[in-house]
Structures are given as C-alpha cells and as structure tokens.
Amino acid sequence: MKETLVRRLKEVPLRDPIMVEGLPGVGHVGKLVADHIVEELKAEKIMEIYSPHFPPQVMVKEDGTVRQVRNEVYAYKGKDGEPDLLILVGDYQSATNEGHYELTGVFLDLAQEMGVKRIYTLGGYGIGQFVDKPTVLGAANDLALVEEMKGLGVVFQENEPGGGIVGVSGLLLGLGRLKEIDAVCLMGVTSGYLVDPKSAQEVLKVLSKALKVSVGMQALADRAKEMEKIISKLQEMEKAQMPYECAGGEEDLRYIG
C-alpha cells in the first residue's frame, strides 16, 4: 500500500451537497461536532479512506476486533428543504506534511466529483487559558463568505490566527480556492488543554444556522456538563496546591477527556 486508497461502499445520489470536515485537532472541537452530526442525522457511511500518511496502527474495539485507522465520508440526504451533506470524519489527520497536501487533494477531488460548491471546515483555536465566553472564530477563502459568516455571529479578527491555519482545515480553504470551491473554517475558541465539548456546542450552533439543518444538541450538552465538572474539580485541586506549587496543575490538564 503506497498510495491513499478511497474505498467506496455505496452510491448515494446527492444534489449539490455541502461538505463538512471535522478531523481531530485542537481540543478535538472539529471532531466532536462532525461525529455528533453524523450520529444525530443518522448519516450513512459511503466511503473509507486509507493512507500510508496515517499512523501505521489499528484501533481495538470493545468486542476485541480491530479497525484500521482511517478517514470516513458520510452522506446525509436533506429533508424538507435542507441541503444534502457530505461529512468527513476520522481517527487522524496525516502524520506528515506532504500527506496533508496529498489527502487534501484527494478530498477536493471527491468534493468536485460530487458537485460540492461549499465546504465548512471545523476546528479549535487554542488560547492557553480557560475560556469564559465561548466564541467562534472564522476564516474563509472568499470575501462574500466572510461577510455571510459575520451575519451569523462568527468573529473575524485581523490576521488571526496569527500563525495561520495548519492542517487539512486550512488546506481545504487554500487549495479549495484553486478549484473554485468556497470554503470557510469555523474555529471554536478553547483552552487547548482538554477535549472541549462546550466549544464544540458553540461551533455546532453556528454551523446548524449556516447549513439550515436542525441538529439535536443534547448529547453534546451532556458531555459539556460532565467536562465542566471535571474542570471545576481540577481548578479546585489547583487552588489547593497553589501555596506549595505555583506553576503546577496546568501540565495535568493536557488532554484529559
């Protein structure tokens, strides 16, 4: 296996579908949202994508069977005027720089083949401290799309994120432009220390309005509440330790969730 392999499981006729990408990244915000949508909308898996650019690994499932790490594309046929959706989820992003380019190329070829005119990429924007008022930061590959997103409450800050957007969520915008596909990245502001379902909720609210698809929020709200409890506990512990060990705590928070 030397090349990325797209395994097509099913033909589902879609009309001008919108693509939504949510692969693992900062705070797992994008992945939480996209996985949640797949589940809530009961979207149907139509493709599996395997690549030598993913880690050489299988995941072990509850029943003792394994699953090759991969990306997956799900299809959703819109009801009552809702648009059709293609949802891109998975275990990993590419483990190499070149792989990000190759895989994004594969995703955009699929998008073009399916008649996709717009892509939403989902991610987190880590700010290094706990977030009180969750917001959604945006960046797009088209000025009209920037304006449209502002209308939905998405925040656009000059030259923010300063370091640019790295990985597939960025490349789908940058390379998408070369193929004339409009694309916007919605980033939930998050500490970056923990899996953040609260930030994911905010992103989902915006995305749901943008797509004009109503998605149940409960599962994500439940996870957010659980995580809130964990954070409170961690913060208490941190306070309790503070006289002795000022700089502590933070290290312990990284990616529990």
Next chain:
Amino acid sequence: MKETLVRRLKEVPLRDPIMVEGLPGVGHVGKLVADHIVEELKAEKIMEIYSPHFPPQVMVKEDGTVRQVRNEVYAYKGKDGEPDLLILVGDYQSATNEGHYELTGVFLDLAQEMGVKRIYTLGGYGIGQFVDKPTVLGAANDLALVEEMKGLGVVFQENEPGGGIVGVSGLLLGLGRLKEIDAVCLMGVTSGYLVDPKSAQEVLKVLSKALKVSVGMQALADRAKEMEKIISKLQEMEKAQMPYECAGGEEDLRYIG
C-alpha cells in the same frame, strides 16, 4: 534500490498455508516465537525481502561475513494432518511510517498469491512491570476469530491495548481485512524492559494449539530459565541499592538479553 525487493529462492507448493508473522517488537516476544518455530520445524527459507525502509545497515556474522538486513519467509509442509505454514521473520520492521504500509502491502500480496486464508501475528504487550502470571492478550479482525481464540485461553479486554496496535502486527489485521484475510494478533504480556522468552513460551503454547502443530519447547524454556536468573540477580541488586538510590535499577534492565 528505490523499491522493496522480494527475492524468491525456491518454489515450494503449499496448500492453503497459514501465515505466522514474528518480527522484532516489544520484548522481542514475536521474534522469539517465530524464530523458534522456524528452527524447531526445520522450515525452509523461500524468500528474502529487502527494502529501503529498513535501516541502511548490514549485520556482521561470526565468520566475518555480512548480511544485508532483511525480512525472510520460511515454508513448512505440514505432516500428518498439520497445516502448511508460511513464517515471516526478520531483523527489523520498517523504520518509517509509510514503510510499514508499503511492507504490509507486500506481505499481503504474497499471502494472497500463496492462498493464505488466515494470519497469526505475534508480539509483546509491555506493561512496565515484571509479570508474575504470564498471559496472552488478543485482538482479531473478525468476531468469530475472537471467539475461537477465547476458547484457547487468549484474553480479550475491552479496548485493550488502549493505544491500538502499532506496526506490521497491527496492519496485517487492519489491511488484511480489506483483502478478506482473517488475522489475529497474539500478544504476550511482558514488562517491556527485557527480551522475554517466558512470555514467548506462553504465546507459543497458544499458537501451537491454534495451529494444531506440535512444536518442541525446550530451547525456549532454556532461554527463559537463563533470563529468570538474570532477573533475580537484577532484582537483588535493586534491593541492595534501594536505601541509597530508589529510582535506580530500572534503567539498567532495558533490553539486556
């Protein structure tokens, strides 16, 4: 040499052979078992596999001659109702991520060509402390195979190993599924600090039952006893040092063997 090269040494007609993989890994458990089987069954080398994904290195032998690092395939014609075997052994696994995918692809192509319907991959599962009661942990790419292995005493724990299975022992399961080849990974639980022939013995017992091939155990048992002595000595030394240097010892145990 830019591509993986399969050098065929001999044609041996085999009937529905079962493939056994034992390349270097945690505690060298898989390698110990597979090398032992090759020797005990006097299996015949039929292929050498060279690859730019192996380290750029030759090994120096006792007589001053060298040998290019490689993987090898041995064939065993079963006697008295035993199945035929293909045994995959070698000096190294791939040194790169992409190489793991490429080499596993080569191994699976060979398996398909030879009519392999089932693969056993062998490895170790490091738990970071010395193991009192050796057990064999399993994962498979087919639910029926999970049940069958449970019948042989193999332990399947929910989502264990948590980090998945990395390397060729995992990929043969994951990518094997895409080619409709049943595969199971047998992992001897081991400290992970030392080459572990005792853990290898446990894996061999299970494998021998599963294959219905009887394999002499003595050589492995002898090595296990030797290693037991080394460990006892190390543990005594550790105790002796303890008042002075609590965290010692462990560092010294890594991969003596």
Next chain:
Amino acid sequence: MKETLVRRLKEVPLRDPIMVEGLPGVGHVGKLVADHIVEELKAEKIMEIYSPHFPPQVMVKEDGTVRQVRNEVYAYKGKDGEPDLLILVGDYQSATNEGHYELTGVFLDLAQEMGVKRIYTLGGYGIGQFVDKPTVLGAANDLALVEEMKGLGVVFQENEPGGGIVGVSGLLLGLGRLKEIDAVCLMGVTSGYLVDPKSAQEVLKVLSKALKVSVGMQALADRAKEMEKIISKLQEMEKAQMPYECAGGEEDLRYIG
C-alpha cells in the same frame, strides 16, 4: 496534490530577463529586498508556485480571507535601457531537504524557459553579534562573476561562509551551473537575531548597481530606522540588567521585527 504546481497567471514577453530570488532566510534580508523591489518597481505577478514541500498551512489576511502559502514570480519590463527582471518571492522555502532540490529544479526550468542568463540570489549571513559596518558578502558559480561583483564592493572571503550556503539561494548557484546559468549570491552580514532592514539596504544598493535599475530606497530606510530604535532600546535594557543577569538579553532579541 502530490507534485509542485506552477500556476501561470499571465504571459508577459520578456527579453533575456535577469532572475532575482529573495525567499525567507537569515534576518529575512533576502525577502526584505525582493519584496521591496516588487513593490517599488510595481512588478506584475505572473506565476504562483504551490508545493507539498511547503508547510501545510494557510495565512490569514486582514480581511479574514486566507491565502495558501506559496512562492510567487513577478515580472518587470525594464525602462530606458534597464534589463527585464523576474523576481522570485514567497512565504517559505521548502520544509524538507528533498523539497529544496525539487523546487530549485522547478525554478531553474522556469528560468531556462524564460531565457534567463543570470540569477541573483539574496540572503543574510548571520554572525551572532550586532553589525557596526554593514557589508555584503558574495559567492558565485563563475569566476568572472566573482571579479565583476568585487568591482561593486562585494566582499569575497576565502572559504566563507565556512558552512557553505544552504537552501535555495545556494542550490540556484550549484544546480544553475549544471544548466550553464551564471548565478551569484549576495549575503547581507547581519546579527541573525532580528529581521534586518539595514542589512537589506546594503544588499539593495549593490543589487541596484549590478542590475543598473534604480530602485527607491525610502521604505526600506524607514524600516531600518525603526529597527535601530528597537535595537537601542534592547541594548539599554540589556545594560540595565547586566549586573544581575549577564547572559540575558540575547534570547529576547531573536526575531522580533
């Protein structure tokens, strides 16, 4: 996207153009000069170069839109006896060794196609301390070119830089020789700690004389003055701290600018 992609935006007929390369590097000297020339001469963008060897990233612009990281080629039609120019600028050099070779190959193919007979590559030469009297160090792939540059005040020191010249500014000389294209690298001596517009000014002076193209200096002079102020402030701070923390300061100077 598995290959470097040259996107041609416009055909501009040029006569024996001279190529000028200024990509990011030590002190951003080369980039400062080349970007400045593009702006001052109002050169026209004729190509964009995308590559999987660049970081997998988009830059976010002031208006909230993004831009895929890339290299760009600008064309300038010389006026009143000035030569025509091709100016190569961009966000990044290759992130991999092999990428440097591949991209330099692409640049040289373009140069050959456009009839380029001479290339100026621009860079900085970091000496690890603040520079009092700015000088321009040179290296060329042709002895006559060395002599010509000496006539313009460029300094050639035996075996200097001792570590050779790394990256596209070096490879355009080395691989350019194989295609019979004369090329010279002009390196502004700089601390290497900060973006250095003062060093860039010196390089621009030499380049402008060599090209016989007059380029306004004001914008670069303004930036140099600003940077001078920052450096004075940093040096004062450093002095103030010195009794307490001798080795300090330096760390703080790295790439502010």
Next chain:
Amino acid sequence: MKETLVRRLKEVPLRDPIMVEGLPGVGHVGKLVADHIVEELKAEKIMEIYSPHFPPQVMVKEDGTVRQVRNEVYAYKGKDGEPDLLILVGDYQSATNEGHYELTGVFLDLAQEMGVKRIYTLGGYGIGQFVDKPTVLGAANDLALVEEMKGLGVVFQENEPGGGIVGVSGLLLGLGRLKEIDAVCLMGVTSGYLVDPKSAQEVLKVLSKALKVSVGMQALADRAKEMEKIISKLQEMEKAQMPYECAGGEEDLRYIG
C-alpha cells in the same frame, strides 16, 4: 531535480576495474584514504553524482566560487601490471535512510556497467578512546575474501562491529552480494573524536598491498604527525585540568582537524 543524477564527464576504457569507496564517516578515515589515493595516483574524474538525498547545500571554494555538494568517481589506468581502479569520493553520504539505498543502488549499477568484480569500502571504527596500536578491522560479503584479507593482517572479530555497518560502506557489501560482486569493508580503528590520518595510514597500507598498487604515503604521514601534536597538546591540557574538572576535555576533542 527529483532523482539522483549521474553526470558523465569522460569515457575512460578500463579493464575489470576494482572499485574503492571512501566517503565521509567515522574519523573521516575512509575519505582521507580515498582522497589521498586520487591525488597520489593523479586519477581522472569521470563522473559527478548529484542527489536530492544530499544536504541542500553548496560549498564555497577559496576563489569565491561555489560547488554543489556531490559524490565523484575517479578512474585510474593501472601501470605495469597494476589493476585499473574506480575511486568513489565525495562531500557527503546520503542524509536519509532511503537515500543510502538509492545511492548504493546507483553505485552498484555503475560498478556492474563498468565490469567491477570487487569493491573495497573504507571507513573508521570508533572505540571512544585514543588508539595506541592502530589496527584495521574487516568485514566482507564472501568467506574467501575474509580469508584473503586475514592474510594481509586485517583483523576479523566475531560479530564485530556489534552494531553492524551503517551507510554506504555497509550497503555496498550487503546489496553488492545480491549482484554477485565481492566486497570487503576495511575499517581503521580510531577514537571517533578526531579526524584520524594515522588510522587512515594503516588502512592505506593494507589497501595498497591488497590492490598491488604502490601509493606514496608522505602526505598522509605529514598530516598524521600534525595531528599527533594536536592530540599531545590536548592531552596535556586535559591533565592540567584534571584536579578541577575530571570529565572535561573529551567534549573539546570532538572533530577538530
């Protein structure tokens, strides 16, 4: 430039030439010997080899011109019964694992094309302390060759070097075997801390006998004497420091030369 490029400068008819490889490595022993032979025998350069697997770099020469880093093949027409030689020298070995395999493949293809039946690869064997009595360690890809070399005073130690031989000096033996080319690696025992012309002298003595080509030694002897002086000085300094800083010195010895 995506592929290794062999630039042929000249056709020199050779009869069954013997190949000698001396690229940079431990103590630069192999490079010292091969460069010395090229100079002493006034061998003629017939090929330059460029590769994206070398560092992306040019070297600056004394006159201010540059030279792309590369490997080179020199030819020597034997006189009075001497064999013809092909001598492989250069600035670097491959910077990547895969590159070692690719370049060795290129070297072996050239060897086969030129009718080479035997290869000598030259290197150093670092033992981590200063060497009193210099010896030459050997490894070969053919048992008869081992015996032949023993007759010339080359030492073969069981399974030594324990870590195998890494890089082109090893691969020419290992992959050479697959092409039925006899090859032996001669390793001068050296501290590994410094460029070691004394060890190179020992290797040259053996090689000269083996090739039945007489090579003047003076230049190498002169360099060895110079280095002896440097080492004596370093050892004195080390002694002088010892009461105060026991573990010192060694760090300072690394690769002066």
